[in-house]
Amino acid sequence: EMKYLKSIYFIFLLSIFMGQNTEAQDWANLNKYQNENATLQPLTPEQKRIVFMGDSITEFWSIINPDFFKGKPYVNRGISGQTTPQMLIRFRPDVIALKPDVVVLLAGINDIAGNTGPSTVEMIFDNIVSMAELAKANHIKLILCSVLPAFDFPWSSGKQPAEKVASLNKMIQKYADANGILYLDYYSVIVNDQKGLNSAYSEDGVHPNKTGYELMNPLVEKAIAKVLSSK
Numbered sequence: 001e002m003k004y005l006k007s008i009y010f011i012f013l014l015s016i017f018m019g020q021n022t023e024a025q026d027w028a029n030l031n032k033y034q035n036e037n038a039t040l041q042p043l044t045p046e047q048k049r050i051v052f053m054g055d056s057i058t059e060f061w062s063i064i065n066p067d068f069f070k071g072k073p074y075v076n077r078g079i080s081g082q083t084t085p086q087m088l089i090r091f092r093p094d095v096i097a098l099k100p101d102v103v104v105l106l107a108g109i110n111d112i113a114g115n116t117g118p119s120t121v122e123m124i125f126d127n128i129v130s131m132a133e134l135a136k137a138n139h140i141k142l143i144l145c146s147v148l149p150a151f152d153f154p155w156s157s158g159k160q161p162a163e164k165v166a167s168l169n170k171m172i173q174k175y176a177d178a179n180g181i182l183y184l185d186y187y188s189v190i191v192n193d194q195k196g197l198n199s200a201y202s203e204d205g206v207h208p209n210k211t212g213y214e215l216m217n218p219l220v221e222k223a224i225a226k227v228l229s230s231k
Helices: 002-024 034-038 056-064 084-094 109-113 121-137 161-178 210-229
Strands: 050-054 074-078 102-106 141-145 182-184
Touching: 034 084, 050 056, 050 084, 056 074, 056 210, 084 121, 102 121, 102 210, 109 121, 109 161, 121 141, 121 161, 141 161, 141 210, 161 182, 182 210
Parallel strands: 050 074, 050 102, 102 141, 141 182
Antiparallel strands: none
16 A cells, blocks of 8 residues: 555656656747737738748848848748747747738748657658648648758767758658648758768858848748749
């Protein structure tokens, strides 16, 4: 009986600890854009809202290349360090609730880096597909972006991401083609011969610099125009 009581006590302590832990942790960072989402200005009928969903590569776009977003109905919902399961959780409040015409999804590199634990390319792909299905169910047009190349991660060395990025991109492209979704290929214009990020376009081998973003700007503009004009 003593053993039984001990285990009940342990479960009780564990539940208190877990309760405190979940209360304190906003794992998907739903709070980050809560105020901006609530105060987002309504658009005029001819404007089409475009939400950019992603990680630091998306978030820093507005910081390093702010002119690209200025005066356009573009909404940046990138969060640095995020993985696809975190984005999947915030896809409703940060994308669907904003009623965009188009969502530009660029995700997966942090999963490969293991930011929220180990994950296979299949696991990453599954989350991307789930976001694609959510977009479709809510009549939001989707642009699926290739993951940018990376030879190594400064913060998580030795993960050998190059081949994983290449195979994930193949899966994304195949899925996009099979489902009539526009696949936006940043990868082939920004990759070097080691399957890493060309040093002309990045300082750390993972994040684009201003020149990198300036290369991506017209590609995404063209993709947005294309999906908006398609019925």
